[in-house]
Amino acid sequence: MIDIKLLRTEPEKVIAALARRKEIVDIEGLLKLDTKKRELIYEAEGKKAEQNAVSKQIPQLKKDGKDTTSIFEEMKKLSAEIKKYDDEVREIDVKMNEILYTIPNIPNAEVPDGDTDEDNIEVRRFMEPTKFDFEPLAHWDLGKSLGILDPETAAKVTGARFHIYSGLGARLERAIINFYLDTHTSKGYREIFPPFMVHRDSMVGTGQLPKFEEDAFKVANTDYFLVPTAEVPVTNMHRDEILDGDKLPLKYCAYTACFRAEAGSAGRDTRGLIRQHQFNKVELVKFSKPENSYAELDALIADAEAVLQALKLPYRVVKICIGDLGFTAAMKYDIEVWMPSYNRYVEISSCSNFEDFQARRANIKYKNSPKEKAQFVHTINGSGVAIGRTTAAILENFQNEDGSITVPDILLPYMGGNDVIR
RNA sequence: GGAGAGGUGGUCGAGUGGUCGAAGGCGCAGCAUUGGAAAUGCUGUGAGCGUUUAUUCGCUCCGUGGGUUCAAAUCCCAUCCUCUCCUCCA
Numbered sequence: 262m263i264d265i266k267l268l269r270t271e272p273e274k275v276i277a278a279l280a281r282r283k284e285i286v287d288i289e290g291l292l293k294l295d296t297k298k299r300e301l302i303y304e305a306e307g308k309k310a311e312q313n314a315v316s317k318q319i320p321q322l323k324k325d326g327k328d329t330t331s332i333f334e335e336m337k338k339l340s341a342e343i344k345k346y347d348d349e350v351r352e353i354d355v356k357m358n359e360i361l362y363t364i365p366n367i368p369n370a371e372v373p374d375g376d377t378d379e380d381n382i383e384v385r386r387f388m389e390p391t392k393f394d395f396e397p398l399a400h401w402d403l404g405k406s407l408g409i410l411d412p413e414t415a416a417k418v419t420g421a422r423f424h425i426y427s428g429l430g431a432r433l434e435r436a437i438i439n440f441y442l443d444t445h446t447s448k449g450y451r452e453i454f455p456p457f458m459v460h461r462d463s464m465v466g467t468g469q470l471p472k473f474e475e476d477a478f479k480v481a482n483t484d485y486f487l488v489p490t491a492e493v494p495v496t497n498m499h500r501d502e503i504l505d506g507d508k509l510p511l512k513y514c515a516y517t518a519c520f521r522a523e524a525g526s527a528g529r530d531t532r533g534l535i536r537q538h539q540f541n542k543v544e545l546v547k548f549s550k551p552e553n554s555y556a557e558l559d560a561l562i563a564d565a566e567a568v569l570q571a572l573k574l575p576y577r578v579v580k581i582c583i584g585d586l587g588f589t590a591a592m593k594y595d596i597e598v599w600m601p602s603y604n605r606y607v608e609i610s611s612c613s614n615f616e617d618f619q620a621r622r623a624n625i626k627y628k629n630s631p632k633e634k635a636q637f638v639h640t641i642n643g644s645g646v647a648i649g650r651t652t653a654a655i656l657e658n659f660q661n662e663d664g665s666i667t668v669p670d671i672l673l674p675y676m677g678g679n680d681v682i683r
Numbered sequence: 684g685g686a687g688a689g690g691u692g693g694u695c696g697a698g699u700g701g702u703c704g705a706a707g708g709c710g711c712a713g714c715a716u717u718g719g720a721a722a723u724g725c726u727g728u729g730a731g732c733g734u735u736u737a738u739u740c741g742c743u744c745c746g747u748g749g750g751u752u753c754a755a756a757u758c759c760c761a762u763c764c765u766c767u768c769c770u771c772c773a
Contacts, residue, residue, distance in 0.1 A: 299733085305742085306733075307742095310742070313742085315754090316701065317701080317702055318702090319753075337752090337753060340752085503729095630712085631693090631712065632712080632728085
């Protein structure tokens with residue numbers, strides 16, 4: 262949610278920022294509604310003040326045995342007028358929110374220009390793309406021949422874009438989850454195991470709704486949605502709260518399965534683990550003071566990178582350009598892992614600073630001392646990192662000529678003595 | 684799923700139609716007291732919006748949403764959540 266005050270005072274700034282996103286919003290119409298609303302509130306408040314003043318005198322008048330009939334008659338009229346004003350204000354509020362909730366975040370000025378993901382800027386690399394002295398296989402072929410990935414049976418049980426992991430495949434997925442959680446908790450992230458369903462307010466709070474309802478799975482006969490990311494339940498833990506400034510930054514990590522309808526992605530990445538309706542992810546979430554949020558973003562990216570470094574997976578970090586920047590982000594970096602089957606880097610983590618965009622929607626504030634005025638926190642989050650894509654990357658980057666997979670050293674304690682999957 | 688009780692400020696808790704944003708306790712902050720501290724005393728202590736900037740005045744908020752009334756924390760309806768008992772169950 263953008264700041265309506267910023268819209269009032271510097272509309273041209275907002276328009277220019279949104280223009281970078283190629284978003285055209287009827288700011289003028291919005292401001293007209295805002296002006297009208299404020300006029301109505303001003304009128305209503307005057308009448309309410311009158312109503313309150315008269316009401317205050319009534320007990321005394323009654324005590325004195327005065328006749329209040331004529332006063333009540335007038336007050337009845339006043340009451341009806343107030344109601345009319347309140348109704349109008351409510352109507353305008355609904356209209357304004359319809360617009361406000363669909364306006365994307367103001368991008369940070371540092372976000373580079375560009376139209377698509379091809380215009381993202383590479384910031385750094387870890388290792389070089391894996392070289393093979395044989396023809397490497399894709400993870401879906403490896404998974405099939407090893408008997409550890411089984412999309413066909415998943416399709417039989419559920420449908421397309423689901424996977425069954427079997428045997429050491431399931432074990433590997435679980436090992437990665439545990440390794441990630443252990444690593445992040447050792448760095449001060451508090452581990453959270455949240456619900457995998459959330460209600461509508463939470464989805465609105467973090468920005469998935471109302472604009473992207475077709476991307477979410479709604480649970481029939483309820484108002485619940487399957488979580489598209491742990492960001493939603495974890496960020497909303499503090500909805501409508503004023504946090505203690507001394508306790509910031511709050512750092513959380515959480516494993517959840519993630520559910521995405523993948524609307525508009527039909528036919529893309531149909532093979533393997535890359536684009537599924539359900540996938541596992543460990544998410545990192547921070548609540549920070551505004552002045553520290555970009556340092557916290559950098560630190561969060563470093564924490565996400567650390568697990569890939571420990572696994573010895575080649576990756577690069579890219580700074581996301583304006584055309585590829587998500588709806589809610591002010592600034593975003595992706596971590597992309599080397600995927601031999603794609604012969605390119607593939608996103609495995611997305612790390613964003615939302616500044617106060619989510620905090621405004623979810624009403625999350627902080628103050629340093631009791632006397633201070635509460636102000637919005639900044640929220641930062643990123644995958645730390647996606648599990649399914651990690652599994653895919655391990656299968657592909659650590660494959661041997663005979664089709665076996667060498668398990669990365671760091672995962673051995675989690676693999677029950679299996680150092681090779683064959 | 685059935686029966687009942689309840690949701691009030693950071694917290695506990697009073698308040699069943701009017702002068703209630705709301706007693707009191709705890710907590711917290713400031714001041715006094717002290718060599719320092721404890722204890723004690725005094726004062727203060729929610730959020731948002733508008734206005735003013737003299738820390739002014741006004742409005743809204745007692746789970747949420749509607750209603751009744753001149754007037755609602757208080758009455759009515761719906762809804763969510765919590766607790767107790769029963770039923771069912773991993």
